Amino acid sequence: MSLDTSKIADTNKDRPATAKKPNRAGAVAGWADDRLKLGTLTKVFARKVFPDHWSFMLGEIALWSFVVLLLTGTFLTLWFTPSMSESAYEGSYTQLRGVPMSDAYASTLHISFDVRGGLLMRQMHHWSAMLFIAAMFVHMMRTFVTGAFRKPRELNWVIGSVLLLLGILEGFAGYSLPDDLLSGTGLRIADGLVKATPVVGTYMSFFLFGGEFPGDVIIPRLYIIHVLLIPGLLLALIGAHMLLLVFHKHTQWAGPGRTEQNVVGYPMLPVYAAKAGGFFFMVFGVTALMGALLSINPIWKYGPYDPSKVTAGSQPDWYMGIAEGLLRIMPNWETHIWGITISWNVMIPGQIIPFVLFGMIIGWPFLEQWVTGDKREHHLLQRPRNAPTRTAFLAAMVTVYGLLWAAGGNDILATHFHWSLNSITYFMRVAIFVIPPIVFYVTRRWCIGLQRQDNDRLLHGYETGIIMRSAEGGYTERHLPISEASAYTLTARNRDEIHQIESDVDENGVAAPDTRVARIRAKLSRGMFADNVQKPTAEELEEARHHAEHEHELETGLDHPAAGHEFDDHQLRDAGDVPLRQH
Amino acid sequence: MTDNLPETTHDDHAGVAMQEPIPDPGLPAHEWRPTDVDPKAEKRAERQVAGLFVLAIVGAIGFIVSYIAFHVGDNPDTIGNLGASNVALGVCLAVTLLAMGAGMIQWARKLMADHEIVEMRHPASSSQEDREAAVSILQTGLEESGLGRRPLVRNTLLAAGGILGLLPVIMLRDLGPLPGDKLDHTIWDLDTWNAEMKAWWATQNRTLQRVVRDVVGTPIKVTDLEIGDLVNAEPEVLFQTNPDTQAPLVEGTDLLVDKSKAAVILHRMLPSDIVSSQTLNWSVDGIVCYSKICTHVGCPISLNERTTHHLLCPCHQSTFDLADSGRVLFGPAARALPQLELTVDEEGYLAARRDFTQPVGPSFWERG
Numbered sequence: 001m002s003l004d005t006s007k008i009a010d011t012n013k014d015r016p017a018t019a020k021k022p023n024r025a026g027a028v029a030g031w032a033d034d035r036l037k038l039g040t041l042t043k044v045f046a047r048k049v050f051p052d053h054w055s056f057m058l059g060e061i062a063l064w065s066f067v068v069l070l071l072t073g074t075f076l077t078l079w080f081t082p083s084m085s086e087s088a089y090e091g092s093y094t095q096l097r098g099v100p101m102s103d104a105y106a107s108t109l110h111i112s113f114d115v116r117g118g119l120l121m122r123q124m125h126h127w128s129a130m131l132f133i134a135a136m137f138v139h140m141m142r143t144f145v146t147g148a149f150r151k152p153r154e155l156n157w158v159i160g161s162v163l164l165l166l167g168i169l170e171g172f173a174g175y176s177l178p179d180d181l182l183s184g185t186g187l188r189i190a191d192g193l194v195k196a197t198p199v200v201g202t203y204m205s206f207f208l209f210g211g212e213f214p215g216d217v218i219i220p221r222l223y224i225i226h227v228l229l230i231p232g233l234l235l236a237l238i239g240a241h242m243l244l245l246v247f248h249k250h251t252q253w254a255g256p257g258r259t260e261q262n263v264v265g266y267p268m269l270p271v272y273a274a275k276a277g278g279f280f281f282m283v284f285g286v287t288a289l290m291g292a293l294l295s296i297n298p299i300w301k302y303g304p305y306d307p308s309k310v311t312a313g314s315q316p317d318w319y320m321g322i323a324e325g326l327l328r329i330m331p332n333w334e335t336h337i338w339g340i341t342i343s344w345n346v347m348i349p350g351q352i353i354p355f356v357l358f359g360m361i362i363g364w365p366f367l368e369q370w371v372t373g374d375k376r377e378h379h380l381l382q383r384p385r386n387a388p389t390r391t392a393f394l395a396a397m398v399t400v401y402g403l404l405w406a407a408g409g410n411d412i413l414a415t416h417f418h419w420s421l422n423s424i425t426y427f428m429r430v431a432i433f434v435i436p437p438i439v440f441y442v443t444r445r446w447c448i449g450l451q452r453q454d455n456d457r458l459l460h461g462y463e464t465g466i467i468m469r470s471a472e473g474g475y476t477e478r479h480l481p482i483s484e485a486s487a488y489t490l491t492a493r494n495r496d497e498i499h500q501i502e503s504d505v506d507e508n509g510v511a512a513p514d515t516r517v518a519r520i521r522a523k524l525s526r527g528m529f530a531d532n533v534q535k536p537t538a539e540e541l542e543e544a545r546h547h548a549e550h551e552h553e554l555e556t557g558l559d560h561p562a563a564g565h566e567f568d569d570h571q572l573r574d575a576g577d578v579p580l581r582q583h
Numbered sequence: 584m585t586d587n588l589p590e591t592t593h594d595d596h597a598g599v600a601m602q603e604p605i606p607d608p609g610l611p612a613h614e615w616r617p618t619d620v621d622p623k624a625e626k627r628a629e630r631q632v633a634g635l636f637v638l639a640i641v642g643a644i645g646f647i648v649s650y651i652a653f654h655v656g657d658n659p660d661t662i663g664n665l666g667a668s669n670v671a672l673g674v675c676l677a678v679t680l681l682a683m684g685a686g687m688i689q690w691a692r693k694l695m696a697d698h699e700i701v702e703m704r705h706p707a708s709s710s711q712e713d714r715e716a717a718v719s720i721l722q723t724g725l726e727e728s729g730l731g732r733r734p735l736v737r738n739t740l741l742a743a744g745g746i747l748g749l750l751p752v753i754m755l756r757d758l759g760p761l762p763g764d765k766l767d768h769t770i771w772d773l774d775t776w777n778a779e780m781k782a783w784w785a786t787q788n789r790t791l792q793r794v795v796r797d798v799v800g801t802p803i804k805v806t807d808l809e810i811g812d813l814v815n816a817e818p819e820v821l822f823q824t825n826p827d828t829q830a831p832l833v834e835g836t837d838l839l840v841d842k843s844k845a846a847v848i849l850h851r852m853l854p855s856d857i858v859s860s861q862t863l864n865w866s867v868d869g870i871v872c873y874s875k876i877c878t879h880v881g882c883p884i885s886l887n888e889r890t891t892h893h894l895l896c897p898c899h900q901s902t903f904d905l906a907d908s909g910r911v912l913f914g915p916a917a918r919a920l921p922q923l924e925l926t927v928d929e930e931g932y933l934a935a936r937r938d939f940t941q942p943v944g945p946s947f948w949e950r951g
Contacts (some may be wrong), residue, residue: 248707
């Protein structure tokens with residue numbers, strides 16, 4: 001064993017010349033480590049590897065907009081008064097001076113017109129709320145469509161879903177706080193939804209509003225929910241979400257050297273610390289730009305809440321759009337029986353369907369796992385085409401969402417495009433059942449088509465664009481093999497297995513227990529996976545290679561790089577240049 | 584490190600080992616960036632990053648200057664209706680933040696080492712050994728506590744815990760009063776009035792409460808309305824003041840609660856256009872009066888189709904026929920708009936003969 005003596009000065013002294021001076025940072029770190037074991041933590045986490053892909057940034061947008069929400073929201077609390085006590089407005093906004101209004105509304109006006117940067121913070125707060133929920137949605141779709149929710153990440157899928165739901169509730173509570181005409185109308189609708197609850201609806205409404213709507217307690221109650229209760233839950237769940245992310249390590253895309261057993265990417269320190277930190281400032285900066293240049297929720301134009309007033313074209317924030325659409329297209333069913341009223345027209349769209357849709361999304365990973373019986377861990381992402389049924393399901397759900405969203409703005413559509421409001425509503429009532437299945441079918445076939453194309457590329461190579469003419473006068477297109485790395489990436493996926501029931505009866509000829517369940521499972525498995533195109537086997541690839549070599553032999557002599565391009569600008573470079581592309 | 588990655592066979596599910604058609608070629612070799620090999624490019628990147636950070640400083644100074652220079656005041660209409668202060672502060676803040684972000688990212692991309700690192704994964708589960716140890720520890724705990732052997736202790740504890748959980752629920756009782764029959768009446772009903780209102784009423788020497796214009800509170804004569812007119816109206820008591828104290832009889836939250844039930848609309852049409860006999864009987868010279876509160880989820884209804892006598896709710900587009908008992912023509916509302924029986928009082932002003940004969944607004948369970 002030889003010592004590295006390069007750092008030791010060539011003197012005869014007994015101490016290395018580069019001995020570290022005791023410095024302050026080191027002392028602080030030592031002090032902290034003595035108490036917190038930070039050294040070990042740093043050793044484990046500081047160089048933690050994160051794989052790189054643009055789609056992994058979507059969740060980060062949600063995380064950073066949440067931080068922006070905390071910062072801007074804290075600023076707003078310094079002036080906002082969550083009270084429904086009334087007084088006449090005396091602030092800077094002349095048009096409303098002397099108008100009686102709640103303290104909540106007056107203080108929101110104060111923030112907008114009498115606090116420097118107040119309007120900016122309000123608008124940034126509202127914009128980042130929209131970004132937060134939008135980013136969660138898109139992040140969730142990415143997770144879904146790539147199968148990132150598979151074992152061991154199912155719990156994180158559930159946590160993420162709950163985060164989305166809480167985010168939407170938080171948003172609703174937030175935009176109800178200013179107590180302006182629009183937010184009051186939103187609360188009025190919420191009251192109608194609550195009252196439609198069977199048996200206890202009226203009591204729930206009276207308890208929520210502290211008496212008859214609108215009462216004088218809903219704003220302070222929503223305020224504490226908005227600034228403490230839900231943010232606390234969000235923080236805790238985001239913490240759990242991130243901890244699980246670190247524990248499971250991030251998923252990655254398949255590729256040369258990227259397998260189920262490893263994770264390949266850049267280390268936390270310094271690359272991701274800088275990139276993610278920088279990205280926080282980017283998200284914050286974009287929000288600031290939006291707050292500066294895009295007006296949002298100009299409450300001074302709506303006036304204070306008055307339950308006898310409303311403006312045409314009232315719209316909730318975008319994420320409430322589907323609830324709005326459901327309410328609008330629901331037929332007017334109501335039952336009056338034994339002296340009670342059951343409002344199907346409000347209960348079904350307001351209290352049942354949103355949770356059914358939510359349940360379908362949250363439950364899909366568990367359904368898929370049950371059908372496949374797959375108990376392995378999965379760390380490699382699936383391309384959307386390689387799970388055609390799942391991708392098609394998402395496409396259908398997105399269609400449902402889009403249709404309901406459009407239905408939620410049926411009055412806007414009617415006035416902007418001069419369509420009949422009634423026709424739009426009737427159309428939506430049918431479309432919501434007809435279009436998603438069509439989208440499902442088309443997406444599924446599309447995915448399967450793309451899978452076929454992948455196999456074509458593997459077996460026959462890529463299309464070079466060079467047309468060959470044979471001695472007989474027939475024309476063919478030259479195909480050349482794709483690179484080894486691309487070929488490996490295309491084949492780095494599992495084969496789907498179709499679950500079969502072994503037998504309806506057990507060995508004694510008696511009907512086996514759970515046959516019905518097994519039958520359903522087998523049927524689902526066939527439906528979900530039977531049409532998928534599997535990657536070629538080694539033999540098929542070998543055979544295709546033989547075939548291609550044979551073709552090439554036939555084409556020898558014709559095979560020189562300038563073929564067909566003698567007289568145009570598309571001169572190939574050298575004979576050694578093939579393959580033309582690296583795909 | 585990349586060379587000794589295991590050659591994986593992912594398809595060993597159910598014991599069927601199938602060979603991967605193409606073996607893993609392993610991580611591609613690292614490629615140097617221009618900034619790694621060209622000192623000029625490196626210097627340039629360094630200047631770019633520093634330049635961005637300087638820009639961030641400039642933005643922050645601009646923010647401070649704007650904070651002092653611009654007043655928010657009462658004019659939000661400057662610079663594209665956005666307010667000068669808002670735009671200046673926001674843009675400066677955005678420049679600072681974006682420049683900082685871009686600088687950090689440029690630094691990471693161009694100058695920090697870009698060697699990819701391979702980290703091995705480990706199963707999420709604990710080892711079999713640990714699992715067994717955990718189970719035995721839990722069993723020991725269970726046995727030592729005697730939870731299984733002493734059902735009396737266990738069950739009484741469960742009962743105590745359950746009833747303890749009930750306490751917070753009970754404590755929520757005072758969140759609000761019980762509904763009683765509050766939703767069945769509105770302030771159109773003189774019996775719901777408090778003593779102060781009744782004292783004022785006693786001075787009026789009238790028997791019927793007038794239907795007055797919203798906002799201003801002026802009473803309405805039949806001749807004030809043209810055919811096709813729609814007027815937002817309220818009960819007159821909402822606009823009256825106590826003759827002694829000059830304070831409004833109804834104000835604050837009470838006013839909002841009463842408005843949310845008692846708001847009405849008046850609409851005048853040709854008496855011959857009226858379809859249902861009840862609507863005709865409850866009208867005065869073609870003037871009908873309906874609750875303004877939608878029977879769907881309670882939005883105030885206000886969009887009038889002048890010629891058809893249809894009234895459209897702006898929230899969810901339920902449409903009601905004012906010529907025919909407020910019946911639902913379209914949309915998600917299930918019940919007709921409640922009609923208010925209209926008449927003229929001693930001085931010829933429009934007045935309500937009595938309260939609505941049914942609860943107004945959204946449906947609720949006990950509504951019947």
